[in-house]
Amino acid sequence: MFAGLALTAVLAFASCGSDSSTEFSAAGERGRRLATDLGCAGCHGGDGRDATIGPDWTGSWGTEIELDDGSTTTFDAVYVERSVRSPDAQRRAGDWIRMPEYRADQLSDDELADIVVYLEELG
Ligand code: HEC
Incomplete structure (x- = not known):
């Protein structure tokens, strides 16, 4: 029974680790979480796609x-930073x-900076 528990724990750990490391760097993963926590994802889509209100990333x-x-x-990084800090300085064309x-x-x-890495890794 102990062996079974240990195996479950190892499997859970292994799948967790591969999820984040194959897709995003540590900074990119922090950026992804921030985009959710700060509400960006609510407008720009949970995974940077299927956005509801803003453009897809x-x-x-x-x-x-x-x-x-x-x-x-x-x-690029400059454009993303300006979009967040002073969005009125550069509005996208369109409705x-x-x-x-x-x-x-x-x-x-x-x-x-972490969010910039996330958007770059989204491609
Ligand atoms: C209330 C909805 C909303 C939220 C919340 C929001 N955005 Fe936006 N965002 C928009 C809209 C709408 C645009 C397009 C209009 C514009 O350029 O101002 C935009 C444009 C952008 C752009 C330029 C994208 C492009 O394709 O030109 C970036 C980058 C961006 N947002 C990043 C962020 C980040 C990072 C956050 C969170 C810190 C965030 N946004 C939160 C609605 C939102």
């Missing part, structure tokens, strides 16, 4: 984004509601 990294002033920009602004007391620079 999956498939965005490195692509050209059209802004509502007619210019384009690349979806979106406004992305809420997150100040440093709601989301620290370190946490934002």
Whole structure:
């Protein structure tokens, strides 16, 4: 019986470990959790896809984004940081509601860096 319990524990641990390490780095995994805890996922989709209110994140990294002033920009770390800290500075073209602004007391620079890693790893 003890052997059975130990085996169950090992299996549970092994599947846990492979889930997070195959998909995301440690920072990316922190970013994924933050996106859920802070409510980003509520608008942008639980896994960065099937978003309800904001754009999907999956498939965005490195692509050209059209802004509502007619210019384009690349979806990269700078763009993501600006989208979160001062979303009014660069709205996406199209019929979106406004992305809420997150100040440093709601989301620290370190946490934002983790979210950037998460979005990059989503691809
Ligand atoms: C109330 C819904 C809502 C929440 C919550 C929200 N967003 Fe957004 N987000 C939007 C909308 C709508 C847009 C598109 C309009 C715009 O560019 O302002 C957007 C745009 C973005 C963009 C630019 C995406 C693109 O494809 O151009 C990024 C990056 C982003 N959000 C990140 C975040 C992060 C990170 C959080 C959490 C800290 C978050 N958002 C929370 C609604 C939301």
